[in-house]
Amino acid sequence: MTAAGAAGPVDGSDDRGGLRAALGGLTTRGRSFLAAGVAAAVCAYVLGQGDLLRVGLLLAVLPLVCVAVLHRTRYRVTGSRRLSPSRVPAGSEARVHLRMDNVSRLHTGLLMLQDRVPYVLGPRPRFVLDRVEPGGVREVSYRVRSDLRGRYPLGPLQLRLNDPFGMCELTRSFSAYDTLVVIPRTEPLPPLRLSGAASGYGDGRHRSLALAGEDDIIPRGYRHGDDLRRVHWRSTARFGELMVRREEQPQRARCTVLLDTRRIAYQGAGPGSAFEWAVSGAASALVHMVERGFSVRLLTDEGSAMPEGSGDGFAGPAQESAESAGLMLDTLAVVDHSDGGGLSRAVDVLRGGDEGLLVAFFGDLDEEQTAVAARLRQRSRGAVAFVLDSDDWVGGGEGVASAPAAARLRLLREAGWTAMAVPPGAELAGLWQRAGQEGSGGQPAGTRAPGAPASGAGSTAGFSGGWS
Structure with a gap:
């Protein structure tokens, strides 16, 4: 299992998009209220109906107030993603775990969490998160699967912020993303003794003599478990500690x-x-x-x-x-x-x-x-x-x-x-x-x-x- 680095915080007061971008987040309901309010105000002016003008102003101001409130929201959330596993054979499933932390002092509103994934991994996952208390944590997960090998980017995470009336919807994106590696399928193979060389540390392995001759033995210090028959007494007497022969080195x-x-x-x-x-x-x-x-x-x-x-x-x-x-x-x-x-x-x-x-x-x-x-x-x-x-x-x-x-x-x-x-x-x-x-x-x-x-x-x- 590999843990992805935490994505950066999402701040509702971010002015990068400006108020114009916030106005672009008006939903169909919000645009309908705004259009109906303007139409009612025009009709009230033409017909001279003061009550109709008040209704029109209410209809037009409500979505604008929702835009302003949502645009100035100051709660902050952070997100992280974890893949389990990050390398998976083709045709097998991997699970993606998402974690959202509310690091502000305010309750969040209704949040829609969405992760971007390539279409070959399946449909784009979407989750609805209810109000998250200050310091609260929400964890969700989804599965991805691909029959085609490759490297697939996951992310970035996106949050959709909605007002209580559903008049406006703003999207905030995290910057971090991860990569899912889909490796080829592998089959278990029977263990055959091969002619190119024996298995790395099995019977019949190839060895190379360190040096030839009793006087040319390269000794090393005794280690627990060494065979006492390999003790080289001449080197032991010379160095004052047990030394064993190192006659061969496995390749x-x-x-x-x-x-x-x-x-x-x-x-x-x-x-x-x-x-x-x-x-x-x-x-x-x-x-x-x-x-x-x-x-x-x-x-x-x-x-x-x-x-x-x-x-x-x-x-x-x-x-x-x-x-x-x-x-x-x-x-x-x-x-x-x-x-x-x-x-x-x-x-x-x-x-x-x-x-x-x-x-x-x-x-x-x-x-x-x-x-x-x-x-x-x-x-x-x-x-x-x-x-x-x-x-x-x-x-x-x-x-x-x-x-x-x-x-x-x-x-x-x-x-x-x-x-x-x-x-x-x-x-x-x-x-x-x-x-x-x-x-x-x-x-x-x-x-x-x-x-x-x-x-x-x-x-x-x-x-x-x-x-x-």
Whole structure:
């Protein structure tokens, strides 16, 4: 839950709009009384009726008095907004809590509270607040929901001030507003042991020796819970306190989630389109890998990597993983199609040669981009590709890849990818499990990369090692 800063006070005596703006707040009833009063006064002058003139003056003066009183009202109220939560998956609801405080010494009149929200979040909420006593508090709440990911501004709050006769209505606005972030939907994925690197702090993790040799051990002070078998007696005698061997340092496994955003690679739009499935799939993959202890980064075909400012683009220490995942989900909340035509910029980013596991979500791939994707596989220890055939998605096919799409999948597998065709409306969890089953036995028959071991001989492509 996140708390929004309190909005500024609303003062009924604010002269920014002036009396002319207050006159513009006359309601239909007020304008009718004013018009009737003027008409009665004119008729009284023409007919010489003094009683009718008094009635006309009363009708005309009443709305003007209400305008003056409402314009000079001196009570002050403050408002605040709180989102619960401020980041919500598409299709889920968030609750917005509004709080109004009367900080003046006067009772307020009837107040209408209104919050401005984008139309995709639902109808504009309106609340009627009865008289609020001095120092009193009123709290109301409403729900918002969107099936479309994005960043949506909420606010500013508006108050409508009415006089007791309903002759005049003035609107005062607060200045503060908040932002609701609607992130893509995510699916829980089965925990597979991956070949790019083992999970960050699990069995089989990659370690690096600090230094070799008994004399080159780097000791550190004893901590409660350390195994006594690791006590380094020579250093203990030298420093006069218990020292333990620090022979190995765990390295967090790495994973790069690549999202193809090229406009020419996708067709259709809306929550059920191929592009939205790819975005949701990328979000599910990065959340799953972060939960397993991987150091994850998000990469697009334009070469932009998240999180930014981390050198090689990967998330920092374990304690920063949740924050980094939030930043990447915020990026996916607003990601849109790119105008690029290829994946070459992503190849330039993956130049290190030790990038760990690569999980890619591709749209349509022509022959040239399939060759570029093959080069991406050479830059990683293991690679899994989920390929979406736009013709199949737009045409509402049964998930059977067309001949060109099947040929592209075969070329990816020959290059070492564990490539999966994504039928319309497929669940990523099922495809993820199938990819793990295919990768654990090596490459499918007839699709082995040149020089790679045969199926069952320890292939490093895709997933391997079965369940964790």
